[in-house]
Amino acid sequence: MPKTDEREKRYLSLRIKIWFAFILIFTPVFVASYIWFYLYTSEKVLNSISEDLVQTISGAVEKMDVEGFVTLYEEESANNPLCPPAPGVGVEDSGYYPENPLYWEHVTWLSDVEKIEPEANVYTYIKGDEPGEVLGIGSSGALRDPVVGFKFCQSYTSTTSRIYDGLSQRVDVWEPYEDPFGSWITTYMPIHDADGKIVGAIGIDILASYVQDVQNGIIRNGLIAFVLSYVLIFGLVYLMSGIVTRPLIGLATVSKEIGDGNYDQDLDALDNLGRWDDEIDTLSDTIKIMIGKVAQREQILRKRVSQLEIMVDNTKRQEEVKQIVESDFFQDLQSKAKNMRKQFKGGKDK
Known part of the structure; x- marks a missing residue:
């Protein structure tokens, strides 16, 4: 006796099959597109912020009152025993806020620079006496409430050489790093006097969390747009699959009636009303x-x-x-x- 397939076949409409096929094919495309968008956007956000920082620090060095910067340290180091700090004094115990008008003019100018990048912290420093040591000169945070950032003549020795290297060349740190003040991305640039001599450096920090917040905001909005597009497109595909398969469903119904001997069927209603046959x-x-x-x-x-x-x-x-x-x-x-x-x-x- 011939073998018969005893498995029960389940009905699944052609419309659903087309819809599922489209989902299976294009869902990986959507996911890959979103991953690409995530990586591309993250890179673009970081590049945009880093370019803004570089432009800001370059403009700050160009417009800076270098003579007042040099005179400020000379006067304070000559008249105040706290400057420079004694050897071995740490970052927490060194530094102060001088009454020297040049200092307040300097930090006011740094605060004006900060207004270009509201999320940034702008500060200046010079080379210290110890290896790898720098001494803070001014910080835009001196005018904030509460006060943050470098104090004048505050000693700081980093665990890396980045801030110290900024006294000789521009140093960009776009990978977030941590120090006692927080987690940052930073750029440093040396300050030259009229004779081209390096007399100090300027640094601009932005909290890494700010960069991440900007990236996450764009990515979140992108995800919402992708989800809405996904739902809309597959909704349209479902509607279009219904339009495409409706004549086939009609033909299947007519064929069943014909199989039952009902030959009086209206097939004209299934004809394409357009100019082109298919x-x-x-x-x-x-x-x-x-x-x-x-x-x-x-x-x-x-x-x-x-x-x-x-x-x-x-x-x-x-x-x-x-x-x-x-x-x-x-x-x-x-x-x-x-x-x-x-x-x-x-x-x-x-």
């Missing part, structure tokens, strides 16, 4: 031709069946007559009738 129109036309041929063949078959039924009835009738004629009863009856005719004929002759 495969569905070809299939519809083919089904129309098939309907005509099947209906014609059915009529011919019915006529032949009727003829065969008549022939069968005649044959059956002849067989029944033959059986009656050849039966003993009919033969005996026929013999008696024959004798009666002879007797009747003999009596008449007398």
